[in-house]
Amino acid sequence: MSRNYEAERAVLMDDVKQVLKDAEALYQAAVDDGTKEGKALKEKLKAQLKRAQQQFSELEDSMVDRTRQAAAQTNDLVHKNPYQAMGIAAVIGLVLGALLSRR
Numbered sequence: 001m002s003r004n005y006e007a008e009r010a011v012l013m014d015d016v017k018q019v020l021k022d023a024e025a026l027y028q029a030a031v032d033d034g035t036k037e038g039k040a041l042k043e044k045l046k047a048q049l050k051r052a053q054q055q056f057s058e059l060e061d062s063m064v065d066r067t068r069q070a071a072a073q074t075n076d077l078v079h080k081n082p083y084q085a086m087g088i089a090a091v092i093g094l095v096l097g098a099l100l101s102r103r
Helices: 002-029 036-080 082-102
Strands: none
Touching: 002 036, 036 082
8 A cells, every 4th residue: 555655646746747847848938029018927937837846845845754754653653562553454454355355
């Protein structure tokens, strides 16, 4: 399950990065028509693009930190209570087995 989550997260992050790259390429390719409105719009787009890239970077860092913290807490919990962890895993296995055998 963890590998699946990591794979999906990586795909999502790659998609978001590609969207930001495409938006930046669109900005670079935009024709400057020379009007004040066109220049103002281009500057506004540039500022929003920078803000989006910064927020994406912060979000990515935050997700990585939270994932590491959750993994460390889970590891500590399992090491402190190994029999409880085995019992919970067994119950989850039985429930999943029962649900899958019905189909």
